[in-house]
Amino acid sequence: MSSATMEPSTAAAAPLHPLKDFWRYFSASRGAVLGLAIVVTVLLLAAFAPVIAPHNPDLTDNSVFLVPPAWQAGGSSAHLLGTDAIGRDILSRLIHGARLSLMIGIAVVALSVVAGTVLGLLAGYFRGMFEIAVMRLMDIVLTLPSLLLAIVIVAILGPGLMNAMLAVAIVVLPHYVRITRAAVISETSRDYVTAARMGGAGHWRIMFSEVLPNCTAPLIVQASLGISTAILDAAALGFLGLGAQPPSPEWGTMLADAREFVLRAWWVVTFPGLAILITVLAFNLLGDGLRDALDPKLKR
Amino acid sequence: MLRFLFTRLSLIIPTFFGMTLLAFFLIRLVPGDPIETLAGERGIDAARHAQLLTEYGLDKPVLVQYGIYIAKVLHGDLGKSIITQAPVLSEFSSLFPATIELALCAILFALIIGIPAGIIAAVKRNSILDHGVMGVSLTGYSMPIFWWGLLLILLFSVQLDLTPVSGRIAVQYFIEPVTGFLLIDTLLANDTGAFWSAAAHLVLPMVVLGTNPLAVIARMTRSAMLEVLGEDYIRTARAKGLSGFRIVAVHALRNALIPVITVVGLQVGVLFTGAILTETIFSWPGVGKWLIEAISRRDYPVLQGGMLLLGAVVMAVNLLVDVAYGIINPRIRHQK
Numbered sequence: 001m002s003s004a005t006m007e008p009s010t011a012a013a014a015p016l017h018p019l020k021d022f023w024r025y026f027s028a029s030r031g032a033v034l035g036l037a038i039v040v041t042v043l044l045l046a047a048f049a050p051v052i053a054p055h056n057p058d059l060t061d062n063s064v065f066l067v068p069p070a071w072q073a074g075g076s077s078a079h080l081l082g083t084d085a086i087g088r089d090i091l092s093r094l095i096h097g098a099r100l101s102l103m104i105g106i107a108v109v110a111l112s113v114v115a116g117t118v119l120g121l122l123a124g125y126f127r128g129m130f131e132i133a134v135m136r137l138m139d140i141v142l143t144l145p146s147l148l149l150a151i152v153i154v155a156i157l158g159p160g161l162m163n164a165m166l167a168v169a170i171v172v173l174p175h176y177v178r179i180t181r182a183a184v185i186s187e188t189s190r191d192y193v194t195a196a197r198m199g200g201a202g203h204w205r206i207m208f209s210e211v212l213p214n215c216t217a218p219l220i221v222q223a224s225l226g227i228s229t230a231i232l233d234a235a236a237l238g239f240l241g242l243g244a245q246p247p248s249p250e251w252g253t254m255l256a257d258a259r260e261f262v263l264r265a266w267w268v269v270t271f272p273g274l275a276i277l278i279t280v281l282a283f284n285l286l287g288d289g290l291r292d293a294l295d296p297k298l299k300r
Numbered sequence: 301m302l303r304f305l306f307t308r309l310s311l312i313i314p315t316f317f318g319m320t321l322l323a324f325f326l327i328r329l330v331p332g333d334p335i336e337t338l339a340g341e342r343g344i345d346a347a348r349h350a351q352l353l354t355e356y357g358l359d360k361p362v363l364v365q366y367g368i369y370i371a372k373v374l375h376g377d378l379g380k381s382i383i384t385q386a387p388v389l390s391e392f393s394s395l396f397p398a399t400i401e402l403a404l405c406a407i408l409f410a411l412i413i414g415i416p417a418g419i420i421a422a423v424k425r426n427s428i429l430d431h432g433v434m435g436v437s438l439t440g441y442s443m444p445i446f447w448w449g450l451l452l453i454l455l456f457s458v459q460l461d462l463t464p465v466s467g468r469i470a471v472q473y474f475i476e477p478v479t480g481f482l483l484i485d486t487l488l489a490n491d492t493g494a495f496w497s498a499a500a501h502l503v504l505p506m507v508v509l510g511t512n513p514l515a516v517i518a519r520m521t522r523s524a525m526l527e528v529l530g531e532d533y534i535r536t537a538r539a540k541g542l543s544g545f546r547i548v549a550v551h552a553l554r555n556a557l558i559p560v561i562t563v564v565g566l567q568v569g570v571l572f573t574g575a576i577l578t579e580t581i582f583s584w585p586g587v588g589k590w591l592i593e594a595i596s597r598r599d600y601p602v603l604q605g606g607m608l609l610l611g612a613v614v615m616a617v618n619l620l621v622d623v624a625y626g627i628i629n630p631r632i633r634h635q636k
Contacts, residue, residue, distance in 0.1 A: 031438075140318040143618070144611045145572035148591065152607055155595045156329050232444055236577060239446045240592060255447055262450055263458055270454075273447025281442040288438075 025293035032289020038282035046098040053092035054080070057249045061087035066265045082267040084258065090267065093249040094275050100250045101231050101279060104165055108230035109223050111169040116176025117212070117219065123177065124184030125207050135181070138174035146171045147236060154242040161234075161250065164243035168233045172226055179222055183215035217294040225287035228280040235276050251276045304626050312615055317370075319615075323608045324369050327600050328362070378605035383597050388605035392587060397480025398468060399586030402578070403571045405483075405502060406509035407564065414514045415560065418521025422529065423548055433518060440515030445574055449508040449581035456504060463504050466583035470497040501582075509578045513567045520563045524556040531555075558628055565621025569614050 016024065026032055045052060065087040068075045075082060081091040123131040141149065153167035154160075187193065188211060196210045237243035238252025246253055251272045258268040335352050336344065344352075353359045357368055372378070378388040414437075421433040457465045468482060469475070473494040475485045483502070486495035528534065529552055537547045576588035583589065587606060594602035 136314060136318055139315055140322055140611075143315060143319065143569070143614050144322075144607065145569045145576070145614065147573040147576055148607060148610060151576070151591070151595060152326060152603055155598075155603060156326060228442060232442075235444055236446060239444075239577070240580065242595070252444075252446075255444075255450070259450065262454055266454055269447075269450050273444055273451065276444045276447065277439070277442060280444070281439060284438055284442050 022293050026289050029289045031285045035282045035285025039286055042098050042279055045095050046102050049096045049099055053095040055089035055092040057093040057096040058247055069267050081271050084268050085261055090271055097249040097251045104234045105227035105231045108165050108169045109226045112173045112176050113223050116173050117180050120177040120180025121184055121207050124181035138177050142174045159242045161244040164234050164237040168230050175222055179218050183218055184211055187211045187214050221291040224290050228283035232280050308619055308622050312619055319611045320370055320373055323604050324366050327604045379601035381602045382599045388602055392609050395587045395590050399575050401481045402505055405506040407513055409506050409510035410514035410517050414517030415521050418518040419525055421522040422525035437515040437518040440511045443511055445508050446577045446581055452504050464501050468501050468585055473497055505578050505582045505584055509574045512574055520560050524559045528552045528556045562625055568617045572610055
């Protein structure tokens with residue numbers, strides 16, 4: 001009898017699976033779920049772009065240049081969002097552009113997370129001169145206006161998508177270095193690190209398999225917010241003619257092409273920017289949601 | 301206080317030298333021979349090439365070159381523009397007021413709308429108003445401002461014909477620069493027509509550049525306000541029977557503004573980044589547009605000098621914010 005009454009209470013006290021627990025907090029925010037839904041949609045659009053897009057994004061057609069969107073007078077259902085100055089279907093270009101934007105966001109963040117984590121880990125673990133040198137350098141990068149530094153780097157390396165991505169990755173690097181270093185410094189004084197050291201673990205083992213896994217939460221949050229920054233900065237470089245080069249359907253580059261038609265064809269200018277805004281907004285919502293769900297200070 | 305100032309200054313000097321190192325070596329990374337880059341497509345003969353190499357000091361070891369560069373920078377010599385042959389520093393200082401005027405108006409715009417919006421969101425927490433303000437501010441934060449500028453031009457200049465598309469003032473006005481700020485100079489010249497023209501040119505760029513800081517300030521004000529409103533002294537004020545307005549506007553706001561001021565200071569770098577894009581869209585004759593044009597003309601001295609000068613300005617403003625913060629908040633000042 002007593003064991004039967006005990007059972008439910010122990011079941012209730014048992015902690016939720018970490019993933020379930022995480023989802024409970026994450027799904028409490030409607031904005032975060034909306035952000036996730038949009039991000040998944042954009043991911044699917046990007047993955048199946050050739051199947052979904054109604055036209056070839058690079059196909060020019062002289063007979064249909066600057067056709068307005070389908071719902072406007074003169075628009076046609078063949079080109080839902082209209083066509084640009086050389087008759088390319090804007091919807092198809094936007095769908096293919098999603099591939100580029102996501103690729104940019106993910107590649108930039110991957111690059112800066114890996115480099116930033118390693119630098120931050122080494123700086124926070126070994127301290128001393130190395131830490132001072134790294135952190136000073138990061139301060140300098142942070143002091144310069146981010147887009148200006150990115151522009152200078154691209155101006156030197158030459159315009160193009162790869163160089164633009166590299167430039168943005170360098171510019172956002174300090175955030176990851178700082179976060180990792182701060183987390184590592186607070187973790188290395190914990191008992192479990194001392195225990196590992198007593199157990200004879202080497203520097204590398206302590207750094208990568210003891211300390212690092214305990215520093216991941218702030219990094220995940222920063223990374224998801226970082227994707228939106230990366231997409232925005234790369235689009236700005238594209239807009240200035242320093243990022244992806246035409247005829248690439250990168251959204252910023254499309255806007256740069258469309259600038260001269262701002263007086264004649266609103267749709268050429270409006271839709272690429274809307275695509276950037278929605279995607280960036282979705283990643284920001286997702287990042288905010290992740291922060292609320294992963295930050296133990298906000299929990300409970 | 302003096303000690304606090306000295307520690308801050310001692311941190312800034314190595315950062316500045318680091319920045320000169322970065323500016324110096326980044327430009328050295330430009331592929332190709334600098335003299336041939338200078339000569340452009342016409343090419344150059346060997347004798348003149350050697351002569352120019354000595355003239356620019358490029359035949360010396362890199363470290364010596366850096367030493368010479370530093371000595372020149374400290375004397376205010378940042379080199380000459382390859383295109384106009386004008387000293388970089390004088391070009392910068394003639395264009396910088398336009399950027400400052402735009403940036404100041406943008407930050408004022410952001411403060412005037414952002415702080416009240418943040419306060420309302422905090423006071424009416426979880427209401428529709430709060431969600432609305434936060435939704436709009438997250439949108440503003442995610443806004444690609446180069447597109448935002450085009451949209452506003454499309455709406456206000458093209459459709460409604462309310463504001464000019466680009467530039468700083470209509471061509472028929474010529475105002476002798478006194479302060480470099482057109483809004484002030486036109487008033488000094490007592491030319492109201494010119495003043496309204498300058499103001500009309502300023503509105504759209506100001507809104508575009510202010511959008512991002514506005515979003516950040518509104519969010520920051522809201523969270524600072526929420527924190528302060530939970531404090532004991534607010535409960536005391538409420539218990540004393542003070543009006544809701546007085547509690548919010550006097551007791552809470554004063555303390556909530558401290559983190560907001562810091563954020564405003566940190567927005568300076570963001571503002572310059574935005575200014576590059578905003579000035580490009582609106583053909584605003586400031587340093588941002590100047591730098592972008594320098595890139596397309598491969599004018600490396602301008603790029604190098606402009607980067608260093610903008611970096612120095614950001615550093616100086618950050619120092620001022622730190623000091624102001626120390627004055628407002630004694631806890632920071634007396635930190636050991």
